[in-house]
Amino acid sequence: xxxxxxxxxxxxxxxxxxxxxxxxxxxxxxxxxxxxxxxxxxxxxxxxxxxxxxxxxxxxxxxxxxxxxxxxxxxxxxxxxxxxxxxxxxxxxxxxxxxxxxxxxxxxxxxxxxxxxxxxxxxxxxxxxxxxxxxxxxxxxxxxxxxxxxxxxxxxxxxxxxxx
Amino acid sequence: xxxxxxxxxxxxxxxxxxxxxxxxxxxxxxxxxxxxxxxxxxxxxxxxxxxxxxxxxxxxxxxxxxxxxxxxxxxxxxxxxxxxxxxxxxxxxxxxxxxxxxxxxxxxxxxxxxxxxxxxxxxxxxxxxxxxxxxxxxxxxxxxxxxxxxxxxxxxxxxxxxxx
DNA sequence: TCAATACCGTTGCAAGTGCAACGAAGCGGA
DNA sequence: TCCGCTTCGTTGCACTTGCAACGGTATTGA
Numbered sequence: 208x209x210x211x212x213x214x215x216x217x218x219x220x221x222x223x224x225x226x227x228x229x230x231x232x233x234x235x236x237x238x239x240x241x242x243x244x245x246x247x248x249x250x251x252x253x254x255x256x257x258x259x260x261x262x263x264x265x266x267x268x269x270x271x272x273x274x275x276x277x278x279x280x281x282x283x284x285x286x287x288x289x290x291x292x293x294x295x296x297x298x299x300x301x302x303x304x305x306x307x308x309x310x311x312x313x314x315x316x317x318x319x320x321x322x323x324x325x326x327x328x329x330x331x332x333x334x335x336x337x338x339x340x341x342x343x344x345x346x347x348x349x350x351x352x353x354x355x356x357x358x359x360x361x362x363x364x365x366x367x368x369x370x371x
Numbered sequence: 372x373x374x375x376x377x378x379x380x381x382x383x384x385x386x387x388x389x390x391x392x393x394x395x396x397x398x399x400x401x402x403x404x405x406x407x408x409x410x411x412x413x414x415x416x417x418x419x420x421x422x423x424x425x426x427x428x429x430x431x432x433x434x435x436x437x438x439x440x441x442x443x444x445x446x447x448x449x450x451x452x453x454x455x456x457x458x459x460x461x462x463x464x465x466x467x468x469x470x471x472x473x474x475x476x477x478x479x480x481x482x483x484x485x486x487x488x489x490x491x492x493x494x495x496x497x498x499x500x501x502x503x504x505x506x507x508x509x510x511x512x513x514x515x516x517x518x519x520x521x522x523x524x525x526x527x528x529x530x531x532x533x534x535x
Numbered sequence: 536t537c538a539a540t541a542c543c544g545t546t547g548c549a550a551g552t553g554c555a556a557c558g559a560a561g562c563g564g565a
Numbered sequence: 566t567c568c569g570c571t572t573c574g575t576t577g578c579a580c581t582t583g584c585a586a587c588g589g590t591a592t593t594g595a
Contacts, residue, residue, distance in 0.1 A: 210479050215417050215434060216527045219489050220394045225435050225528055226508055227391035230384045233521040245551080253379050263574055270379060271389050273553065278575060300560045300573040315374050325383050331510045339503040344390055346495045357397040363380045364389055409581085427544055437583070442545055464543040464590045 230328070237320050242313055243287075247272050247280040252289065252306065256314050260305045262295075269363040289313060394492070401484050406477055407451075411436050411444040416453065416470065420478050424469040426459075433527040453477060 215221050231246065238244045244252070250270040258265070266277045281304055284290035289310035295301035306314065329337060345366060351357040379385050395410065402408045408416070414434040422429070430441045445468055448454035453474035459465035470478065493501060509530065515521040 210420050210475070210482050213417065213420060213482060213486070214527075215414065215421070218417075218485075219492055220391075220398050221414070221435075222508060222528075223387065223391040224395055225525070226511060227384075227387040228435070229515050229522055229524070230511070231388055233515060233518065234384050236520055247551090250379065250385070253377065253382075256374050256377060257379070264572085271385075271392070274574070275554085275576080276552075279551090282575090298561070298573085302574065311374070318374050318377060321382075322377070328383055328511055328514050331514045332507060336503065336507050336510065339500065340507050343496060343500050343504050343507075344386060346500065347390060347394070347492055350492050350495045351393050351397060354397065356400055358393055360393070361389070363378075364386075411581090428542085438544070439546080439584085440582075443581090446545090462543085462591070466544065 234321060234324055237324065238317050241320075242317050244317075245280070245283075247276050248284055251277060251280045251284060251304075252310060252314055253318070255290065255304065255306045256311070256318070260303045262301045262303065264301075266304070269361055271361050271364070284310070398485060398488055401488065402481050405484075406481050408481075409444065409447075411440045412448055415441060415444045415448060415468075416474060416478055417482070419454065419468065419470045420475070420482070424457075424467045426465045426467065428465075430468070433525055435525050435528070448474070 235246060235249075238249045250272060251266055254266055254270045255261070258269070261269075263274060263277050263281065266272065266281075267274045270277070272280070281290060281292065281302075285292050289307055291305050291307050293303040293305075295303050332340065348360055348364075352360055399410060399413075402413045414436060415430055418430055418434045419425070422433070425433075427438060427441050427445065430436065430445075431438045434441070436444070445454060445456065445466075449456050453471055455469050455471050457467045457469075459467050496504065512524055512528075516524055
């Protein structure tokens, strides 16, 4: 493989980036056009739906967003009345963030179509494909896990039921 | 699946985005720290290595970069002496962009480690995994291809040897 | 020939990003 | 108790992005 006949379209990092971006953009039409949410805000809300009252740090560590992004996303969401910020009683440094009633109502509206779109993608794959994909993504992550120069994986992104 | 037990970490678009970004960031250490290239500049140069003298429009259509990004990337690369811009003789609107001697030399230096890193990723996959991945990525792309609300796929990203 | 139209690359601008640095708050050892 | 060290969330800042609009050039059709 010389420099001259290297094909960008065959390069795995590029291929993943292109597909991922294409999917993300399509998906963002659901939560952006419908609810005015950015991807960061979307991730924060979705995370909050499950992990009810958490700190900025927690979201940062779980949703693959850096601290400033979480902080700003939470601020915007608070301004929009979708999220509530409370100081922790036990540790004054901590912030306790949770969905407001309106926030949950909004999520109840936009999460189903997002899940439906994922289902549409998954429907194109056979059960064997889906199983293979899980394994492949995990194997690629492991390469990065073993690479000190790569960014560490978020805690929640590590499958719990898989051998270390 | 209710709103309350939806897990972000299981959501395919999120999973692809996380893995893709992790890989892209790791890879960018190679061309960024080593040569000061952004991802856009990297893609432009790599595309030029194969498609020697092309227009901005061409790169835009092939490397998944919007026109302004290509335009600015090319300008920076030209300033850095890595790329040459010439007006087309037949159509004065067109720009003919090609790697300079220095540009090619730089690419000859940074492409091999990038390819080596891809190889490192691929080495974690069995031949069957790799074949499955090709099929899976293509199937997912097809869903988007059939979706008018999704962004169309770049020409070069469509495999040539696959049935329509 | 000459408008009307389409296309090319660039630029403006508002918004988003990533990184580092900051002040505030807890923690720990002397 | 008090001083250094860590952690929390925020902010500043320089830079990148994405979109739309622009001027310049070709093309089309009457």
